[in-house]
Amino acid sequence: MARKTGSHSEITGPRIRGAALRLFARHGFAAVSMRQIAAEVGVQAGALYLYTPDKETLLFDLLKAHMDELIAAWEAEPKGDGPLARLEGFVRFHIRFNLERPDAVFLSYMELRNLGPDNFAAIEALRRDYETRLETILRDGQAAGLLAAPDTKIASLAIIAMLTGVNTWYREGGRLSRQRVGDIYWDMVRKAVAA
Amino acid sequence: MARKTGSHSEITGPRIRGAALRLFARHGFAAVSMRQIAAEVGVQAGALYLYTPDKETLLFDLLKAHMDELIAAWEAEPKGDGPLARLEGFVRFHIRFNLERPDAVFLSYMELRNLGPDNFAAIEALRRDYETRLETILRDGQAAGLLAAPDTKIASLAIIAMLTGVNTWYREGGRLSRQRVGDIYWDMVRKAVAA
DNA sequence: GATTGTATTGAACGCGCGTTCAGATAATCT
DNA sequence: AGATTATCTGAACGCGCGTTCAATACAATC
Numbered sequence: 406m407a408r409k410t411g412s413h414s415e416i417t418g419p420r421i422r423g424a425a426l427r428l429f430a431r432h433g434f435a436a437v438s439m440r441q442i443a444a445e446v447g448v449q450a451g452a453l454y455l456y457t458p459d460k461e462t463l464l465f466d467l468l469k470a471h472m473d474e475l476i477a478a479w480e481a482e483p484k485g486d487g488p489l490a491r492l493e494g495f496v497r498f499h500i501r502f503n504l505e506r507p508d509a510v511f512l513s514y515m516e517l518r519n520l521g522p523d524n525f526a527a528i529e530a531l532r533r534d535y536e537t538r539l540e541t542i543l544r545d546g547q548a549a550g551l552l553a554a555p556d557t558k559i560a561s562l563a564i565i566a567m568l569t570g571v572n573t574w575y576r577e578g579g580r581l582s583r584q585r586v587g588d589i590y591w592d593m594v595r596k597a598v599a600a
Numbered sequence: 601m602a603r604k605t606g607s608h609s610e611i612t613g614p615r616i617r618g619a620a621l622r623l624f625a626r627h628g629f630a631a632v633s634m635r636q637i638a639a640e641v642g643v644q645a646g647a648l649y650l651y652t653p654d655k656e657t658l659l660f661d662l663l664k665a666h667m668d669e670l671i672a673a674w675e676a677e678p679k680g681d682g683p684l685a686r687l688e689g690f691v692r693f694h695i696r697f698n699l700e701r702p703d704a705v706f707l708s709y710m711e712l713r714n715l716g717p718d719n720f721a722a723i724e725a726l727r728r729d730y731e732t733r734l735e736t737i738l739r740d741g742q743a744a745g746l747l748a749a750p751d752t753k754i755a756s757l758a759i760i761a762m763l764t765g766v767n768t769w770y771r772e773g774g775r776l777s778r779q780r781v782g783d784i785y786w787d788m789v790r791k792a793v794a795a
Numbered sequence: 796g797a798t799t800g801t802a803t804t805g806a807a808c809g810c811g812c813g814t815t816c817a818g819a820t821a822a823t824c825t
Numbered sequence: 826a827g828a829t830t831a832t833c834t835g836a837a838c839g840c841g842c843g844t845t846c847a848a849t850a851c852a853a854t855c
Contacts, residue, residue, distance in 0.1 A: 413822090435629075435631035438813080460813065515710050518628065519631070562765060581751075645844085647804075655843065
């Protein structure tokens with residue numbers, strides 16, 4: 406009994422990360438065992454160590470990949486014309502992107518404490534990078550006299566917290582469409598930092 | 601070797617809850633062992649079971665106590681005159697209350713998944729109760745023509761998410777005083793739901 | 796100062812944990 | 826077809842987990 410028929414590195418690797426992401430988000434990093442992840446994939450626990458050096462690195466890779474995707478997706482987003490359009494773009498992008506990856510978003514906000522100092526710092530830096538992009542929009546808008554936030558740094562954190570909160574209550578097929586959710590939040594954000 | 605000198609139920613009980621709260625918040629419920637909690641208090645693990653039937657109930661009691669305190673404290677808060685003053689009171693109260701209990705707030709948002717269905721439902725009901733109190737203020741303000749939120753339910757969730765976010769970045773002795781933080785957030789909230 | 800009740804110890808229970816590794820099999824290459 | 830390499834198994838390692846419980850030491854009461 407050893408190698409399975411049809412087994413491939415390119416298949417098992419992603420399946421492990423997928424199972425780990427789902428299980429970590431659902432039950433918490435510490436509550437999920439390597440054996441559970443392996444069972445989900447249909448493999449023995451030892452096989453996981455062909456794909457990750459240890460459990461913490463598995464978590465780190467998930468968080469890192471999520472943050473990289475987030476920033477890359479925002480970079481690829483068509484930029485609006487002027488600070489107001491850019492701000493609207495950010496609001497709608499953040500909601501849309503996060504609603505498509507609820508598990509990764511939850512992990513990124515809840516399991517940072519399970520990382521060692523170096524890994525923690527790496528993820529934190531990426532998060533700050535993302536936050537700075539919003540702050541830049543707010544500062545530009547302020548300079549142009551289009552926006553007025555009492556403190557652009559705090560305002561960007563407040564806006565992101567508010568937008569990320571959508572993930573805690575939004576349910577597919579519920580009362581509100583994604584489009585409508587975007588409209589509602591854009592209305593509130595726009596007014597909150599209006600000049 | 602058994603009972604320690606100077607040991608009392610009224611002392612050990614709170615100390616266990618305090619240690620559990622701190623450790624759960626810091627490392628996560630699943631990552632903390634009963635033996636760690638006991639060591640923090642200075643007793644053996646077995647002694648914890650004089651104060652809780654099991655580990656999950658210990659967590660539940662912490663969350664329940666926090667939610668009860670939150671609602672009781674808001675009830676005891678002097679009510680402002682009219683929806684706008686009440687909203688301002690809510691914003692400042694929520695920030696102040698949460699900044700005084702960062703561990704309990706973090707636990708309440710991160711460790712609900714470790715509760716069984718009944719315990720989970722109990723905490724969720726308390727949370728909805730609290731959220732409804734804010735929504736009522738918004739609806740009253742809307743009815744009086746003083747406020748205009750596109751959706752009062754969503755607006756209340758958005759405001760709470762935004763305010764609770766303060767706990768993730770606020771540091772004592774940092775750039776901003778608590779008073780100033782309250783001012784900044786009240787400015788944003790007021791404008792976000794302004795008529 | 797003896798008695799009673801409360802608070803605690805310390806050992807034990809079975810179990811699952813993260814991780815390692817020699818051996819076995821399937822896929823691939825020559 | 827044979828050799829090589831990539832992939833996976835299954836067993837094992839020592840360890841710490843949540844929980845129970847008889848024994849015991851202190852505090853409170855009489």
